[in-house]
Amino acid sequence: MLLPRLAVGVDGAILDTPGEPPESTLKNRLCHGAYPVREHQGLVFAYMGPPDRMPEFPIYDTSNLPGYDRYHVTKHHWPCNWLQVKDNCMDPSHTAFLHAIEMGHGFSEAHKELGTLDWVETPVGMIYIHCRRVGDNVFVRMTDYISPTLHQIATNAEEGNREHGFYRATNTFWLVPIDDTNCVTIVLRRQREGASPPGPSFGQDGDRPYEERQRSPGDWDAQVTQRPIAVHAMERLGTTDRGVIMLRGLVRDGIRAVQEGRDPKGVVRTPGEIITTYANNSVWRVPPAPTLEEDRALLLESGRRAFEQYMASPSLETAP
Numbered sequence: 374m375l376l377p378r379l380a381v382g383v384d385g386a387i388l389d390t391p392g393e394p395p396e397s398t399l400k401n402r403l404c405h406g407a408y409p410v411r412e413h414q415g416l417v418f419a420y421m422g423p424p425d426r427m428p429e430f431p432i433y434d435t436s437n438l439p440g441y442d443r444y445h446v447t448k449h450h451w452p453c454n455w456l457q458v459k460d461n462c463m464d465p466s467h468t469a470f471l472h473a474i475e476m477g478h479g480f481s482e483a484h485k486e487l488g489t490l491d492w493v494e495t496p497v498g499m500i501y502i503h504c505r506r507v508g509d510n511v512f513v514r515m516t517d518y519i520s521p522t523l524h525q526i527a528t529n530a531e532e533g534n535r536e537h538g539f540y541r542a543t544n545t546f547w548l549v550p551i552d553d554t555n556c557v558t559i560v561l562r563r564q565r566e567g568a569s570p571p572g573p574s575f576g577q578d579g580d581r582p583y584e585e586r587q588r589s590p591g592d593w594d595a596q597v598t599q600r601p602i603a604v605h606a607m608e609r610l611g612t613t614d615r616g617v618i619m620l621r622g623l624v625r626d627g628i629r630a631v632q633e634g635r636d637p638k639g640v641v642r643t644p645g646e647i648i649t650t651y652a653n654n655s656v657w658r659v660p661p662a663p664t665l666e667e668d669r670a671l672l673l674e675s676g677r678r679a680f681e682q683y684m685a686s687p688s689l690e691t692a693p
């Protein structure tokens with residue numbers, strides 16, 4: 374093992390091999406692997422693709438939210454394949470069943486409502502559009518999946534009882550595959566100055582006793598217990614899994630693009646380009662339709678209308 378006895382430059386050049394005799398030419402014949410890195414908002418990103426295909430560093434429009442200059446980063450290890458962790462982000466019904474209905478976990482009352490679900494592709498990935506009835510209002514929540522490994526959400530505390538425009542995502546989740554059966558999520562939460570730091574995330578690791586995790590499961594328990602690599606052939610997908618199917622299609626399209634030498638979705642080649650993203654919460658006054666069935670149609674239509682409005686004029690508004 375030569376590594377502890379090397380002095381290596383930032384580009385991987387071997388500068389010195391102090392354990393070798395002075396006349397050794399070993400250092401001239403070897404090169405250590407190295408990847409370009411970039412520090413951004415307290416995180417270090419590495420580019421590990423072919424050097425001649427290196428894109429611009431992706432800067433998202435959520436990077437600098439006006440007034441949100443406090444950053445909190447958390448990191449969680451998941452002993453399973455990365456895809457079963459990520460495809461959960463396009464399954465909004467799990468939020469009600471796994472988080473909001475029984476335990477809250479920082480989700481407002483409005484999240485207990487199942488509402489209507491819709492999914493739409495965006496230039497960088499896709500979003501879900503989740504609409505819930507809150508009295509005379511419709512709470513429209515859009516969440517980004519940015520292929521292949523990123524998602525963004527606006528605040529979970531939205532109550533939906535006050536009309537307002539598009540409040541941008543404040544939380545960005547990166548997922549880093551380590552190998553086929555291990556991955557790490559890195560969560561960046563942006564906050565206003567003076568806000569108290571976010572509490573610990575519930576259910577994002579396996580540190581709780583087994584019985585407690587069985588009685589009050591979190592995301593970690595739901596995803597890791599699918600086995601180290603979930604077997605898609607054994608799944609029985611329902612209508613609420615439409616987003617999961619779309620997400621997997623986007624991953625597949627991206628893999629094929631790379632195999633054919635093309636850029637997958639979301640790769641930036643223009644220096645200085647800021648990537649538009651789509652996650653937000655908005656609340657609209659739309660009094661209920663006379664019947665439940667008609668109201669569901671109205672919720673779906675309100676969600677589509679909100680999405681079209683957002684696409685025509687993306688907002689940079691943030692929650693007060």
Ligand SMILES: [Fe+2]
Pocket residue numbers: 467468471472592
């Ligand atoms: Fe979750």
